Amino acid sequence: MREKPAGEIIPKTNQVIVCRRPHGTAVDLCEQCACGMLMLEESVAVACVSSREIYRWVEAETVHFRETADGLLLICLNSLLKRMENGANETRNHPASTF
Numbered sequence: 001m002r003e004k005p006a007g008e009i010i011p012k013t014n015q016v017i018v019c020r021r022p023h024g025t026a027v028d029l030c031e032q033c034a035c036g037m038l039m040l041e042e043s044v045a046v047a048c049v050s051s052r053e054i055y056r057w058v059e060a061e062t063v064h065f066r067e068t069a070d071g072l073l074l075i076c077l078n079s080l081l082k083r084m085e086n087g088a089n090e091t092r093n094h095p096a097s098t099f
Ligand SMILES: [Zn+2]
Pocket: 030, 031, 032, 033, 034, 035, 064, 076, 077, 078, 079
């Protein structure tokens, strides 16, 4: 009797992110990838990190961002998700980030 070949285990996750805004509020699009942009508080909730960490990512330009004329910081959702995917590896490679 033949044994079944050992299959590769590929973890898959499906995630749906819903950000509700006041009625009539326009969604800003990223100038680099045309993805929707989040406000800082929304980015903190999505990434499950502190606002300070988001500011670090912005200063390191590892996420797409834009500042509005009112001084609001907007973060690109697409680049935020990519940063989160790569975050564990980068943290392991650079554990001593100090501010
Ligand atoms: Zn973007």
